[in-house]
Amino acid sequence: NAGVTQTPKFRILKIGQSMTLQCAQDMNHNYMYWYRQDPGMGLKLIYYSVGAGITDKGEVPNGYNVSRSTTEDFPLRLELAAPSQTSVYFCASSYSESGGPYNSPLHFGNGTRLTVT
């Protein structure tokens, strides 16, 4: 019963490098999300997906890209890493039916701690 699996757990990037954060869920959830959490702060939504083939921007999408080719996977791509992208990244999933109910919580992965130097 893995839930939401994120890899890697830690990563150090040099400025200008690119990388992909992997996220997979095995709960057959239709919704998936990427959040970032800066030190001492709350969660900011980067991108989300309501189903395979459908993605949409959140609050802070600049510098990131996503794809959702399958229900299970939702990778986050960082292009041209910048120090401002130093953060902890959380992938999460949830289930929702059109029109509700809205009682399905977010299930989080354990996070990826990224440092850009």
Place this chain on the structure above:
Amino acid sequence: AQKITQTQPGMFVQEKEAVTLDCTYDTSDPSYGLFWYKQPSSGEMIFLIYQGSYDQQNATEGRYSLNFQKARKSANLVISASQLGDSAMYFCAMRDLTGNQFYFGTGTSLTVIP
């Protein structure tokens, strides 16, 4: 406009006492969901409790209860009989009418004192 407001950056509570963590929200949607999450120092996000906007009774889960006052748009988390393991960050979140997004507050850091 900020959808979720948590006005207490830090709280202290004596072990075995009860504590209330405040959360107010802003929405014009008739239907929404409210959630509380715990983030211990290890970093994972743990779901604690849910309250639906149409629920007549306040939600309870073990030592956690949610004091839901719809007219005031508040959804305060009450932790009874605090334990040392309750020391963590606590986040309030709301799921909107579309169900697409969860909005998080900035969190409250709770420290339980022995």
